[in-house]
Amino acid sequence: xxxxxxAFRLFYPDTNTLNAVALHDATGAAxxxxxxxxxxxxxxxxxxxxxxxxxxxEPLFALPTFSDPANPVALYLCRDDSGVFKKVxxxxxxxxxxxxxxxxxxxxLQEHLLFVATDVxxxxxxxxxxxxxxxxxxxxxxxxxxxTGLDLDGNTILLRWSGVVPTLLEVEADIEDITxxxxxxxxxxxxxxxxxxxTVGLSLLKADSQIVPxxxxxxxxxxxxRYHVHGDAGAWVGVNNAFITYPLANPNPPTSLTVQxxxxxxxxxxxxxxxxxxxxxxxxxxxxxxxxxxxxxxxxSLYASNGPELTCRIENVSRFIVQDAGPAxxxxxxxxxxxxxxxxxxxxxxxxxxxxxxSKVKAVAPPTPDEIAGTAVEVNYATLKANVFAxxxxxxxxxxxxxxxxxxxxIDQSVLKIKDVVSKGGSVELQDFGVIEAKWTKERLARNxxxxxxxxxxxxxxxxFSPSIGFKTGTRNGTILTDVQAKPx
Numbered sequence: 001x002x003x004x005x006x007a008f009r010l011f012y013p014d015t016n017t018l019n020a021v022a023l024h025d026a027t028g029a030a031x032x033x034x035x036x037x038x039x040x041x042x043x044x045x046x047x048x049x050x051x052x053x054x055x056x057x058e059p060l061f062a063l064p065t066f067s068d069p070a071n072p073v074a075l076y077l078c079r080d081d082s083g084v085f086k087k088v089x090x091x092x093x094x095x096x097x098x099x100x101x102x103x104x105x106x107x108x109l110q111e112h113l114l115f116v117a118t119d120v121x122x123x124x125x126x127x128x129x130x131x132x133x134x135x136x137x138x139x140x141x142x143x144x145x146x147x148t149g150l151d152l153d154g155n156t157i158l159l160r161w162s163g164v165v166p167t168l169l170e171v172e173a174d175i176e177d178i179t180x181x182x183x184x185x186x187x188x189x190x191x192x193x194x195x196x197x198x199t200v201g202l203s204l205l206k207a208d209s210q211i212v213p214x215x216x217x218x219x220x221x222x223x224x225x226r227y228h229v230h231g232d233a234g235a236w237v238g239v240n241n242a243f244i245t246y247p248l249a250n251p252n253p254p255t256s257l258t259v260q261x262x263x264x265x266x267x268x269x270x271x272x273x274x275x276x277x278x279x280x281x282x283x284x285x286x287x288x289x290x291x292x293x294x295x296x297x298x299x300x301s302l303y304a305s306n307g308p309e310l311t312c313r314i315e316n317v318s319r320f321i322v323q324d325a326g327p328a329x330x331x332x333x334x335x336x337x338x339x340x341x342x343x344x345x346x347x348x349x350x351x352x353x354x355x356x357x358x359s360k361v362k363a364v365a366p367p368t369p370d371e372i373a374g375t376a377v378e379v380n381y382a383t384l385k386a387n388v389f390a391x392x393x394x395x396x397x398x399x400x401x402x403x404x405x406x407x408x409x410x411i412d413q414s415v416l417k418i419k420d421v422v423s424k425g426g427s428v429e430l431q432d433f434g435v436i437e438a439k440w441t442k443e444r445l446a447r448n449x450x451x452x453x454x455x456x457x458x459x460x461x462x463x464x465f466s467p468s469i470g471f472k473t474g475t476r477n478g479t480i481l482t483d484v485q486a487k488p489x
Contacts, residue, residue: 002088003124004056007080009039010049010103011094017067018049021075023059026127028112031059043096050080060088060127061112062103074102089127089232101231113164114227114234129234132169132203132225133162137242142208155244157207159189161225161237166192166203168229173211174222176241184224187211216248216342247343251285254278259335259351262313265328265358270316273355275303277310277337285339285346293334294320304340321359330356375478385411425461432482434467 012018023031031053039048051059062075078085078094085094092100104111118126137159142152159171172184191206212219221244224236256278263272275290287306293299302314321331332354339346370376379387389407393399400406418428418436427437443459467475474481 002058002060002091002127003079003122004058005079005081006053006056008051008053008059008088009078009080009085009094010051010062011039011042011046011076011078011085011096011099012048012064013073014042014045014047016071016073018047018064018075019067020065021049021051022063023051024061024063024112025058026060026112026115026117026125028061028110031057046096046099058125060103060115061105063105074099075105076100077103104230104232111165111168111229114168114229115232127232129227129229129232130163131235131237132227133237135159135161135223135225135237135239137223137239139242139244141247154208154210155212155246157187157211157242157244158204159207159223159225159239160202160204162201163203163227164194164201165227166194166205168227169203169205170226170228170233171205171207172224172236174224175212176220176222184222187223210246212244212246214246214248216245218243218245245343248341249283250344251339251341251346252280252283253339253346253349254284254288254337255280255349257335257337257349257351259355261355261357264330265318265360271318271357273314273317273335273357275312275314275335275337277349279310280339280346283339285341287340289338289340289345290314291336291338291348292317292320293336295331295333296321302335306340317355318357318360323359323361326361328358328361330358333357370478422463423461430468432468432470434465434471437464437466438462439464 010018010021021036023033025031033051034054035050035052037050039050042048059077062077064072064075066072076094076099077088079088086092087094087100088103090101094100114130115127116130118128120126137157140156140158142154142156144150145152169189171187171189173187174184187207188209189205189207191204193204195202195204211221221242222238222240223242224238226236227234254277258276260274260276261271262274263269265271277288279285279288287304289301290303290312291299292302298320300320302317303312305312317333318331323329333356334354335351336348338348368376385408388411389404392407393403421428422436422438425438425440427435429435438461440461441459444457446455446457447453448455468483468486470481470483470486473486
């Protein structure tokens with residue numbers, strides 16, 4: 001607490017000398033004393049300055065100038081109540097044996113902005129340290145060493161909040177899982193920045209210390225922040241459930257890889273390859289993954305395991321190269337292996353030489369009865385219009401000179417009209433053909449494949465076609481039928 005007065009005393013250790021002092025109130029405004037003089041009868045180990053004002057004033061902060069600026073000492077600003085010296089802010093009596101919290105120094109970062117005053121009446125106010133506003137924790141990987149290119153240890157943890165004077169911030173973390181028996185622990189930080197010198201200024205700092213163990217697993221971490229101003233601490237403000245992963249170092253690659261072709265492909269009988277490997281004794285990782293690269297340079301994953309085995313048999317490696325026609329040709333396949341853990345892979349270890357394995361030949365589908373009979377044809381849009389024109393000409397016997405254009409336009413406009421109706425949610429029924437219509441899906445809940453977060457898939461319009469009974473029956477029978485003809489009597 002503090003209350004206005006005309007007389008103050010400024011105590012400080014006698015290991016230095018106070019040449020001058022600037023005094024300020026709780027808003028940072030400068031206060032000019034009427035007199036400043038050396039004090040008398042100072043307690044052992046202390047010097048003092050007697051400060052008087054012409055009218056009652058309320059200095060709360062002092063900016064000193066010492067004869068030895070390289071070795072500053074603490075200041076204890078006290079109000080003189082008839083010879084009893086009560087420390088400003090907390091109203092306790094100054095005791096040289098336990099001087100308590102020193103008066104803060106008014107720095108260029110305006111530490112006075114960290115205090116908020118509450119008037120309790122009778123000219124007395126209480127002062128409390130403000131809490132950081134709306135803190136946010138940002139986690140990113142520490143990246144790679146710019147010289148060696150190796151992964152840097154730990155995570156980069158950025159803390160951003162509304163407030164000033166980040167140098168006076170305290171940060172603690174609490175790992176919320178089985179690895180955390182001790183609760184909150186202090187976090188050292190660096191790269192301190194304030195972007196605006198105001199009560200709503202944005203501040204940022206970086207913590208580079210290891211927060212979670214290097215186990216490659218994700219951990220939920222709670223952070224809390226508060227200001228600690230030379231003995232006065234504010235309220236903690238928390239940021240809960242920040243997710244941090246401290247990656248494992250990549251393992252060493254297997255020391256050797258041996259491959260042997262036990263059986264080559266013969267027609268539909270697949271090939272079999274025996275693979276043997278030796279793990280690195282120092283950093284083997286927790287698993288392995290085996291790859292093969294075909295003669296076209298494409299890499300394929302063949303086998304993965306987190307078990308203790310050092311050998312396996314892999315079938316049907318040649319499936320990656322399929323010939324359109326025989327005879328089958330042997331192709332080279334280059335094998336490689338990497339060690340794995342939860343965080344990454346090692347570099348690859350390759351077999352001494354590729355294996356030549358006979359390729360698979362694409363199976364030839366037997367022709368359909370329509371293909372054998374020669375009735376199955378593929379008709380594109382232009383051919384369709386030409387065929388329709390020929391049929392119309394044959395049916396009518398003759399057409400005007402622009403007959404081709406008239407038929408083409410009629411077909412085009414028919415297609416456009418169907419698309420126009422259906423695209424707006426409608427349906428078109430074509431006699432002896434079927435119904436082309438729009439159908440709406442239902443809104444559904446799905447998951448984001450990248451993050452796993454639930455997302456709502458809205459309803460959308462899709463296309464449907466229902467053939468008529470004449471179209472279906474005629475297609476099955478290999479003839480043209482109307483709906484009337486196809487219906488049972």
